[in-house]
Amino acid sequence: MLNLKSKVLGLVAGAAMAAGVLAAPAKAQEPIKIGILHSLSGTMAISETTLKDVMLMLIEEQNKRGGVLGRKLEPVVVDPASNWPLFAEKARELITQAKVAVTFGCWTSVSRKSVLPVFEELNSILFYPVQYEGEESSPNIFYTGAAPNQQAIPAIDYLLAEGVKRFVLEGTDYVYPRTTNRILEAYLLSKGIKAEDISTNYTPFGHSDWQTRVAAIKRFGSTGVKTAVVSTVNGDANVPFYKELGNQGVKATDIPVVAFSVGEEELAGIDTKPLVGHLAAWNYFQSVDTPANRDFIARWRAFKKNERAVTNDPMEAHVIGFAMWVKAVEAAGTTDATAVRRAMIGIAVPNLTGGISTMMPNHHITKPVLIGEIQENGQIQTVWQTPGTVVAQEWSPHLEGSRDLIADHRPPMNCGNFNVRTGRCGGAPR
């Protein structure tokens, strides 16, 4: 009985192997599938649709260069419709049914949190292109957006250097602004700003009546001490917010607003005349004058067939992430997720602002930090930047509990949340 069973098993295994060998040459010609998981409908479509387009452009360009490993790339676009649980379903569909080698996607932290277990369970790779609150490092996710120390903290440093002593932390009510503001509050207190000089406030998603808040900001800023607003307001609430600032005459020379989620794309929908001088902190601006960026903008405009198409920071993150993935696959010689994950660490590619971005062992990339001022034409002009690129602190040193953690996905550590105090990996090592 036992003998028979093992015989059958052996036969089956042999057949499977033979089939595998026979299928191998055919498979080499098959295209590599790339998942694109960005909302094309619902609230987030406003931001995510362009990211889908930029991915399509990058894949098309790579195919013109002959693809990767001699195989063509084939985009698989799905629409998770700004619906967080649907993100997880669509991610599963991409990995198990479409059999994608890698996925580029998500915008909000809540959507990333929703797909994270899927990517870990099925051992697939996600490139996440948007600035976020940190406090996370998954072995299966590569974070090409900024961690707080690559965007928020330098912006605060800039304001402190400008003599700002009073801060309004204005945010939308969800995980990214709340975590970021917790980090910023701790950071400001450590810099000697008094607690009564920090005012934190949250408004719901899509908040459209900003009269009370803007009046309150003006009041908070009228003590004679230099005041600034640090805005983590996200999504389309920004437009009425800036309109109200303009209408109530809050000028950048009096109370500057520095935003972490307002880019060229968002400004395209507003009259920017009254907003000149308000600030934005990012790792890329369309206005950055480098050959690489000029070339990218020209390619993007040709692809979109729109002479006025704008570019923004998360688009650059996808450009970097995609280039890194291509390099890693070529180095690994396979699209196998585990091999590519190993090969990713240490990959360095040029970014669009004239520097080199490197994938660090914590699965975050090095980035330059730029502070820019909004111009009349809706562009953002750099007024300050870090001398080089900054390494991400995925676990904030300013938060209790988080400051003891480090992430290093290289062997032998292989851990996204290693506690240096207890010497143990907080989560299950993979």
Added chain:
Amino acid sequence: MNASTRYGPGIISGRLRPRPYHSALRGERIGYVGALSSCLFAALVSFFLILAGPARAQDNAALVQRFATESFNDIVGAVNGLATSGSPRAAPVIEALRDGRLVYRASDRAVFIRRPDNSFVNALTGDPAADIGTTRPVRLNNNVRRAIDAAVGALSLLHPDPARRISAAEAVFKSRDGTALAALEAAIGQERDARIKTLMEEARAAVVVANPQASEADRIAAIGIIQRRGDQDALAMLGSLPATTPPLVREAAESAAVGIRRTLAVWEAGQNVWHGISLGSVLLLAAIGLAITFGVMGVINMAHGEMVMIGAYTTFVVQQVIRTFAPGLMDASLFIALPMAFLVAGAIGVAIERLIIRHLYGRALETLLATWGVSLVLQQAVRSWFGPTNREVTTPSWMSGSIEIGHLAITANRLAIIVFAAIVFAALLVFLKRTPFGLQTRAVTQNRRMAGAMGIRTNWVDAFTFGLGSGIAGLAGVALSQIDNVSPNLGQAYIIDSFMVVVFGGVGNLWGTLVAAMTLGIANKLLEPYAGAVLGKILLLVFIILFIQKRPRGLFALKGRAVE
């Protein structure tokens, strides 16, 4: 408060900051007006400065050359240096810098001014310059802008345009630049306009208070003047005295600040009520169409928000057409958009009623699901057609900026929306109460069978009533395009609030809708400063739920047989 539009307390007046509706198209005109006013201004300033004593040419060269740098601190130094030098080139150079028209050549640090016609002149001599090679613009940041404001302020106190004198006085009030004192004294002596004179005296007081050399008595007297001004700028001024200020002056400033805060607190309550009325009017606009379709006809129309969105997109399309064919009509674009939005949204409403809803009368749940489906279809249709990103609807110049009444900041767009909501409400009321069609509508809603028996074509009345409700939602869309995003999601933001208003006000009663919208708006805005926007909204929802438990038919319930 808004520096350029602040007038003394109690004066109802205001200059709305003109906001060009399309900078690219109007660039030429701005350039022309700008050039004219800066010529005048330059002439005046150079006259003033020649009196102050001509500077030597090589000094000027050195001063102007300081602009040829990438360092903002150096540029600020250059602005201050040039402004106080008395050079006749100060005004044109600083004005060019402010407008982003100052460029420099990196190779030899020569500085040029780009004129509106894109020709260049040498910044030092004012002579035309050809073939200047590659240049870089002298960059601006907020520090540079502040320095420019202060410099231009001190230089334009004698400007013939009263608006410029006002902004000059405000600039000096903020900069407290001691070197402007002489110019200020001269300007006060000449000023005929009492309002501007007061502003200038306040500016002088600010300079005196901040001046460590002034006597204590003078400084305390100046604090009195600033206290009379009594706004947030005054408060900021008093709060920012340096630590070296003598104790007596400091005490006077503190007690003045306390006084100002007390007065402002009273105004603040008024401001909250104003914000509440403004929010109420937005709610009213969004809900009033629903008050007809849901309130009068009893149709749970989940696609109501999309009618609002279609109104907003109609505004966008109308503005696009105007921009292409008749840019001069831009300030009237909203008035052209209003009937268009009414017709477009109304027609879509009639179509929805004829195609879908009429088959579902009396089946509330199916209507709800069907209209929700329609709302998704409309959203995605607009998304495919216009793209997922926000569309820019420009604000006509008469709707931007703010007016100050006392210490109450009234933003023009909100004021316009309140007036518009009132007009729509009144018109609808008259329509329903005073026209034959209104009479038929009311007859059909009160007793459909009896109305039918009297010869009213009830199904046509249904279609037109639904069209009317949708059309009014379209009108609301035109107004909301001025304060909210014009995106496919616009409608979703208002649908819940609209139902809340109609249910709270009492189904089938327009006055109820008005009272409910205002109550919710004002309550929301009174709660918001204390509870925050999120908690405030939760509290209101809880209140409405409890209220509906007690009075299921809302504030103004219909009575009598109509209820059945």
